[in-house]
Amino acid sequence: MLSLLGGIFLGWSLGANDASNVFGTAVSSRMLRFWTAAVLASVFVVAGAVLSGQAGIETLKGLTVFKLEQAVISSVAAALTVTIMTIVGLPVSTSQAVVGAILGIGLLNNQLNIAGLGKVVACWIGTPIGGAVIAVFLYHLMAFIYNRMNLNLIRSDILLRTCLIISGSYGAYALGANNVANVTAVFVGAGLLTVFSAALIGGISIAAGILTYSRPVMETVGKKLVRLDPFSALVVVTAMGITVHIYTLIGVPVSTSQAVVGGVLGVGIVKGANTVKKKTLVNILLAWCLTPVVACFFALMIHFIAHLQYIPG
Numbered sequence: 320m321l322s323l324l325g326g327i328f329l330g331w332s333l334g335a336n337d338a339s340n341v342f343g344t345a346v347s348s349r350m351l352r353f354w355t356a357a358v359l360a361s362v363f364v365v366a367g368a369v370l371s372g373q374a375g376i377e378t379l380k381g382l383t384v385f386k387l388e389q390a391v392i393s394s395v396a397a398a399l400t401v402t403i404m405t406i407v408g409l410p411v412s413t414s415q416a417v418v419g420a421i422l423g424i425g426l427l428n429n430q431l432n433i434a435g436l437g438k439v440v441a442c443w444i445g446t447p448i449g450g451a452v453i454a455v456f457l458y459h460l461m462a463f464i465y466n467r468m469n470l471n472l473i474r475s476d477i478l479l480r481t482c483l484i485i486s487g488s489y490g491a492y493a494l495g496a497n498n499v500a501n502v503t504a505v506f507v508g509a510g511l512l513t514v515f516s517a518a519l520i521g522g523i524s525i526a527a528g529i530l531t532y533s534r535p536v537m538e539t540v541g542k543k544l545v546r547l548d549p550f551s552a553l554v555v556v557t558a559m560g561i562t563v564h565i566y567t568l569i570g571v572p573v574s575t576s577q578a579v580v581g582g583v584l585g586v587g588i589v590k591g592a593n594t595v596k597k598k599t600l601v602n603i604l605l606a607w608c609l610t611p612v613v614a615c616f617f618a619l620m621i622h623f624i625a626h627l628q629y630i631p632g
Contacts, residue, residue, distance in 0.1 A: 322387060322511060323503075325394035327524045330502035332401055333413045334364065334528025337498070339537045340559060340575040341490035344552035345483040346537045353534050359484065360491040360533075361526035367495030367567075368522025373514050374570035375500030378439070379417065380508035382432045383425035390509035392625065393420035396617035397501070400610060409606040412574035415443065417501040419611030423618025442571040443607070446562060450581025451588065454558035458589045461554060479549045486553055490560035494575055495522050497567040547586070555582035577603065 342356035385393075397416040404411035418439055425431035470478060502521035506512045512520065547555060559578040566573045580603060 322391050323506060323520065325391055325398055326502050326506060326521070329394055329398045329401065329413065329417075330499075330521050330524030331528035331531075332398065332405075333498055333501065334361075334525035334530075335532040336401075336405070336411075336528075336536055337413075337494055337525075337575050338491075338529045338533035340579045341494060341556060342483075342487045343537045344547055344549075344556065345480075345487055348549060348552070350480050350483055350549055351487075353537060355484075356487065356537065357529050357533060359488050360494075361529045363488045363491035364495035364525050364529065365519075365522040367492035367497075368499035368518045368525070369515070371492075371496035371567055372499035372518040372521070375497055375567060375572045376504040376507055376514050376517055378435060378570040379421065379500045379504035379572065382418070382421050382435050382439075383428055383430055383508075385424065385505055385508035387506075387509040387511055388625070389424045389427070389622070390505040390511065392621045393417070393424050393505050393618055396420040396423065396614050396621055399617050400614040403613070404606060404610060409602055409609070411606060412443075412577060412610055413498060413501045414572040414574050415607065415610040416614040417504075417572070419614030420618040421505065422611065423615040423622070426615070427619070427622055438569075439571050442566050442569065442573055443577075446566065446573045446577045447581030447584070447603075449565065450558050450562045450578040451585035453561050454554055454582040454585025455589055457558055457561075458551075458554045458586055461550075461557075465550065479553060482553050483549065483556070486557040486560060490556050490563070490575075493560045493563040493567060495525060497563045497572050498575070499525065500572045547583070551586045551590075554586055555579060558582035558585060577607075 338357070338360050342351065342360055345351040346353050346356050397413070397420040400416040400419065401411050401413055422431065499518050499521035502524055503512060503517035507514055507517045559575060559582050562578040562581065563573060563575055
């Protein structure tokens with residue numbers, strides 16, 4: 320069980336941070352109470368992990384061959400990377416941290432699935448682009464339907480609140496299904512866990528992060544990323560959920576944060592507004608490049624330190 324602690328901590332931090340991507344705007348705008356959002360997010364994260372998380376787990380565990388010690392090293396390296404990048408203030412992707420750490424182990428083993436790695440990297444590039452394209456389409460479609468309904472203010476508020484609950488729950492399901500592989504796939508590769516137990520343990524650890532420490536992030540990140548009206552927020556969260564779900568079906572864990580930024584850019588394109596600052600985009604590009612490299616470096620360094628031997632003089 321001690322061997323799993325690195326992965327469980329990674330899942331906890333993922334839940335604490337990424338819950339804001341599915342319910343952050345709804346909570347920070349007071350459209351939804353925190354505990355309602357946290358419970359819904361936790362339930363649907365676990366459901367997504369258990370019911371649809373297997374494909375991503377199979378993809379990551381197939382990138383290289385793992386010994387148990389190497390699985391522990393990669394999860395610790397990824398957790399360290401996520402922690403440091405968060406402290407520095409860069410928009411961290413847990414998926415990229417995990418793959419970077421696995422790359423380090425693959426280099427040590429001199430065995431890496433290049434085709435699988437290429438598939439993962441291609442999906443990383445496609446995530447914000449897909450989020451933007453889907454958001455543009457959804458904005459036009461949902462605006463057309465909404466404008467035809469001619470609702471008064473009270474009914475409009477009830478409708479948007481209900482839709483934010485549905486889209487947030489769907490986004491949480493997609494988060495669990497897609498990102499559970501980041502938490503426990505390496506332990507499946509090492510033979511410590513079955514795919515089902517990995518999905519269950521990973522999903523529960525993500526849910527624990529949501530329930531225990533997502534409140535400050537959910538209440539502030541929803542405002543920090545960009546200020547959106549409830550309708551635009553609904554479009555962004557729905558676009559994020561669809562984007563991440565598509566990559567879940569493909570079997571590649573991707574970043575919900577980058578899918579959200581793509582969705583925000585899509586809304587900005589439709590409204591003709593500069594919704595995301597240039598500095599935010601620069602930070603995202605910097606994080607894309609740095610996260611896997613830093614995680615790979617940490618994995619190599621931890622392995623090196625773990626195998627230092629004292630030679631008496």
